[in-house]
Amino acid sequence: MITQAILRALDKKAIWLVGILLVIAIAIPAGNLLIPPGQPFHVPAYIVTLFGKYLCYAILALALDLVWGYCGILSLGHGAFFALGGYAMGMYLMRQIGDRGVYANPTLPDFMVFLNWRELPWYWQGFDQFWFAMIMVVLVPGILAFVFGFLAFRSRVTGVYLSIMTQAMTFALLLAFFRNDMGFGGNNGLTDFKEILGFPIQAASTRSALFAATAVTLALSVIVCSMIVNSKLGKVMAAIRDAESRTRFLGYRVEYVKLFAFTVSAIMAGIAGALYVPQVGIINPGEFEPANSIEVVIWTAVGGRGTIVGPIIGAVLVNMGKSYFTGALPDLWLFALGGLFIFVTIFLPKGIVGTFAQWWRQARGPRRDNTTPRDTGASADRPLVAADPQPKPAE
Amino acid sequence: MADKTDTMLYLDGVSVSFDGFRALNGLSIIVYPAEMLAIIGPNGAGKTTMMDIITGKTRPDDGEVLFDGRTDLTQLDEAAIANLGIGRKFQKPTVFENQTVWDNLELALKKPRNVLATLFYAMDASDRARLDEILETVRLTARKNDLAADLSHGQKQWLEIGMLLAQDPKLLLVDEPVAGMTDSETVETAKLLKDIARTRSVVVVEHDMSFVRDLDTRVMCLAEGSVLAEGSLDQVSANPKVIESYLGR
Amino acid sequence: MRFRPLQLLMLALALACGLLATAPSRAQDGGADIGALVRAMGEASLRELQAIVSDLAATGDPSVTPSLEALAAGNLYVNDETGAVVIMQRNRMYDPVSEEEIAPVGDTDLSRIRVNNSLRRDIGTALGGLTLMSPNTATRMSAARSMLAARSPDNLPLLEEAIAEETDDAVRRMMNAARAVTILGMPDASLEEKRAAIPVVAQSAGREAATILNAALSTAPEELRPSIEASIAGIERDRAVWGAAQNVWFGISLGSVLLLAAIGLAITFGVMGVINMAHGEMVMLGAYTTFVVQEVIRQSAPGLFDYSLAIALPLAFLVTALVGICIERGVIRLLYGRPLETLLATWGISLILQQAVRSIFGPTNKMVSNPSWMSGAFELGGLTITWSRLWIVVFAIVVFVALLLVLKRTALGLQMRAVTQNRRMASAMGIRTPFVDAMTFGLGSGIAGLAGVALSQIDNVSPNLGQGYIIDSFMVVVFGGVGNLWGTLVGAMTLGIANKFLEPYAGAVLAKILILVLIILFIQRRPRGLFALKGRAVEQ
């Protein structure tokens, strides 16, 4: 049954995408490790890390797309799941430092020694084990999303209200993680990592391995997402996005479908965060900033929501732009980003991929695709107030 | 009121008000298995509100709503009620505009509705045959790969009827099915509904009198939230109160 | 109240000179006498000094104060050659009676007039007595206060004399408290006297009452204990009540800030169904308008400074309303019916506005000053109320009422309500919904600008000002529900007060987190907020 579902998921587009990602997973590390510096195809180490970071963002954007593009839930709190996954990984990496910290305490991380803590808090237990940390990477964001989603979807909090609540959630976590007595390093977060699974974290080979792992994870995410959206569940999700109440009258438990999508998406975000932390070498409460979560939305929107490739392209492109601007013209970055938000929402609502696909379809004749939302006025984003109870007929 | 057992739908003394406005006022209706009931009444009589109550969209302030003689519908939500076997066609055609006709029907097709079942669902030959058959019935075979948004108003009505068929419910609530249909289509619809009513219960709301006549069944006239008259169409339309408040002189 | 600081200044001057304009006659009467007494101090022995001090005190003349003070502080010197007595402070010499500066006469030897502790106490009492009789109310008040702190039995006769002559109620109350406190601490006072003193202490000794009574408790005779304990309990109760009242006041004050920040948001959300993420930046623009107005005034018309806020208010409203209308016409109009996209686009606008302000004014905090009538604080019972907070509460109420009137009484208000309830119907009735949208957005933004003027008085004016308020404002709107201003009012006040009540127990950050969690849970019960719009049009 499952293999069947996976096979169904792998339509031509997904196969191409997975293939490309796997090639990248091999080629870039190879370019870094096997080709000596100075040769034309050598990939410098910083590029490996930089693109590793972009791919983490791509997983995050894809996760957001699953709920927003396919199910109409605009989450402004996905950064929180990302950061939670990152913290779980960070806790593992902190414990790996062992007695190599400044205070040379074999169990307590430096910041705890600094705060005069005597012993490890209970929630830090077990994080010295990689497998345990990995379970937490999945469980912590997953459970948070499950509980939050259960409460929100059960009482039918939708639209802008839901977005605001997710924003409040990440804001609350931001405040919480800033507190020193939370035991997560407060303001400074977790950093100064030494090694992962026994490999030095700064080594070129480790960085390449992390990059490859990220690319493979992204490929797996693509498979999982296409499996979901190409199944009948995907159609139910689109139905919920476009006419939630009608879907209920057909007997679907809208709240459970949303909960499923939201939880899966949060887990993907958490895994992305876990891959991100060893590559950038730090996780701090700043990752919970509401602004970060909104930025993820724009990556997805730029690439094209309701498509699988879109968020990946969007995340990579926007972040390349960000790297360029913040380096060359730091004052202009916020203007550019702000302008991008406006431009995309007004002129490119389907994103790059959606718009391109539309041209392609028009060029090739009238074949239709049910995954991209159309602007029929019956989109998921009808106004909360003064809206029609049912979608408008298109005419 | 009458015996509840053996009824398919049993409404007794149902009242609901919105901000003090009484939309339903002690409404009592009984529908038996394999029976069709046509409901007429002026605008704002509460016909759609009655359907809202049966399908769990609106909670009554007062009164009893039973399905199949025993299930209390006021305690259930929309999805649970739909899964009991109550299908509804909305007054304003509501189909999933961004999906194809085929997908709309697939979504409606009677199958397990839980998350995992839908995730791993694969359509088999019998399902496909069933959908083809329904497409044939609602005359949308040629457009099965078109987006529902591109259908005409009448075609959307048909699609919604098709979805109702795919749902295979025990009780069908049909709100103004023939608005926007041509005369011949109206006749077809009446035939179809009568056919369905041989094995299931059907409640039809309609303003089109010739259509109601075609249905040739028990008729009930609602006004201001309660039953004004009941009987055959001739009896009802001869009732002076009905003439007064609905049909006009 | 505009003249308060000036009065204070004059008072301080008068005190410093010891030449009170209102008491010239007394000072002149004993002039010669005092001079002789002061001069006598030069050669007096300690014992003689004691006598001179009490003689000086007996004159009841305020002009003896400088010499006595100088004597106690060790600043009183005698010129060995001339025998003249002078005050020496920071290498300058003053006449001890007139306090005029004296030119140093060559390098003559000055020797300090020595005092001991018992003399110092006498001087203190004498000074207290003198000031207790001072014609100036504020001086008497502070004298009584210092006696309350001193609790010296020696003061008792003076106090009693002063109480008999006192005309000002507040000062008498303070003197009575000082007397009662003194009696309570005296071992030889009678039981009756002490018993009578307890309630006086409890009522008028202010913040220290509980401490004083507690101290008395340890030495008090058995019979007095129950009544002292009861008084302490009473004070504690009072203090709890005032503490709660203080929290309510802080809560109301925070609530008004939230109300100001959220109310514009609630209007645009209610009417247009869009969340304006740039709302916080409108607040920020309002605050910067205030800054610019103050800068201009400072440079060109400093006399107008006290009116700077009055000038800034309409300007801020205009500036932000115009920016708001531009945003609506330029961006939001194109996104009608897609509230989530509107949310994103307005977020983009907020980034641009922030960066624009940062580029123009720089990233640092800007100084916005309080006009004189907004600075300082006053006491109301056990509450300390700052003028700036009080004015902000008043201002919030005024804005709220004005807005209610606009919505209820004007044509635009009627149209806005119509559009809120049923947009399609309203447009079918011939209401120009685009116009209403633009005006609504302008109005909402303008109010945010007004909020910015108010917030510039209590918060840092920086490009990030708006970001600090936006989430809180959302919470208010979500909690209160849309389409009803009362919902916003109740939401803002509830959140403000709840926050301030949680803070003492949980700390500011945790309180905020708790509030967010509570709202998330609250939304469960009422997904549309406290005051939700009802009806078919808003369903789904």
Ligand SMILES: Nc1ncnc2c1ncn2[C@@H]1O[C@H](COP(=O)(O)OP(=O)(O)OP(=O)(O)O)[C@@H](O)[C@H]1O
């Ligand atoms: N959710 C609601 N809020 C407020 N009023 C409502 C609501 N639902 C229904 N009503 C009112 O109840 C009355 C009955 O409405 P209903 O839609 O049931 O009429 P109807 O009989 O279906 O009319 P029509 O023939 O025009 O379809 C109407 O006046 C309507 O305005």
Ligand SMILES: [Mg+2]
């Ligand atoms: Mg109706």
